[in-house]
Amino acid sequence: MKKVNMPTMESVAAFKAAMDSDKGALGPFMICTDPAMVESAGYAGYDFVLLDMEHGTTTMQQLPNLIRAANVAGVCPVVRVPRGTDIWIDQALDVGAGGVMVPQIDNAEQAAAAVKAAKFSPIGMRGTCRFVRSAGFGSIPGSEYFSKAQDTCVILQAEGKKALDNIEEIMDVPGIDVIFIGPYDLSSALGHVGEINHPEVIEAVKTIIAKGKEKGVKIGCFADTVEGCIKWRDLGVKFLGYSEDMDIFIRAAQKDVEAFAK
Numbered sequence: 001m002k003k004v005n006m007p008t009m010e011s012v013a014a015f016k017a018a019m020d021s022d023k024g025a026l027g028p029f030m031i032c033t034d035p036a037m038v039e040s041a042g043y044a045g046y047d048f049v050l051l052d053m054e055h056g057t058t059t060m061q062q063l064p065n066l067i068r069a070a071n072v073a074g075v076c077p078v079v080r081v082p083r084g085t086d087i088w089i090d091q092a093l094d095v096g097a098g099g100v101m102v103p104q105i106d107n108a109e110q111a112a113a114a115v116k117a118a119k120f121s122p123i124g125m126r127g128t129c130r131f132v133r134s135a136g137f138g139s140i141p142g143s144e145y146f147s148k149a150q151d152t153c154v155i156l157q158a159e160g161k162k163a164l165d166n167i168e169e170i171m172d173v174p175g176i177d178v179i180f181i182g183p184y185d186l187s188s189a190l191g192h193v194g195e196i197n198h199p200e201v202i203e204a205v206k207t208i209i210a211k212g213k214e215k216g217v218k219i220g221c222f223a224d225t226v227e228g229c230i231k232w233r234d235l236g237v238k239f240l241g242y243s244e245d246m247d248i249f250i251r252a253a254q255k256d257v258e259a260f261a262k
């Protein structure tokens with residue numbers, strides 16, 4: 001019988017190694033629904049692509065093709081599901097996500113529910129089916145699939161006031177790979193909408209980073225620019241969610257347009 005691989009799981013291993021390195025893992029949020037854009041981001045050398053179903057328009061039907069494109073380029077596909085949609089967690093994993101990011105986690109109960117949705121028994125209660133895309137539609141033996149698929153990543157967003165209040169109990173939930181700070185939602189929650197460099201926002205980010213260090217939990221954070229990503233990395237952040245595909249394109253194109261006009 002033909003040996004079928006699990007390309008996403010190979011990319012997960014490289015992604016985890018990047019997070020464990022001094023460099024950290026860098027990847028853009030992606031809202032473009034064209035697989036060519038995802039494939040190109042993979043060729044550019046990012047450690048992951050963050051397929052955004054919270055603020056992007058990608059549908060569950062389009063998602064498998066974006067993940068296929070990530071697989072072609074060998075880059076880890078992480079999927080951000082919309083808020084409060086635990087069922088989307090295992091659907092995203094079923095079509096081949098290497099990790100799921102869940103927005104607006106406010107307490108340990110929500111964190112535990114997200115982990116439960118992402119992991120097969122005995123760790124969680126992910127819907128158990130070996131005929132899905134991540135299992136090669138049945139061509140990967142169940143014993144191999146159910147064991148390897150447990151290594152996909154669970155990334156939970158801390159971005160509200162309640163998350164700040166409950167950060168220790170959230171971090172204590174087993175099975176979380178990364179706590180990802182959303183500075184924009186945090187700025188809203190702290191009464192400074194959009195001001196991600198407001199001292200109170202920066203202080204909140206730093207508090208979460210420090211708690212992560214104390215508890216041995218990896219921290220991720222969003223930044224608009226690569227310089228911002230480097231700033232967070234220098235403070236110990238290991239997962240850097242960088243801008244967004246269309247913004248990256250616009251800024252690169254603007255530089256070209258300006259250079260041409262000189």
Ligand code: 3PY
Nearest residue numbers: 159182183184185222
């Ligand atoms: C935020 O800043 O709120 C985010 O979720 C980053 O994507």
Ligand code: MG
Nearest residue numbers: 103159182185
């Ligand atoms: Mg957010």
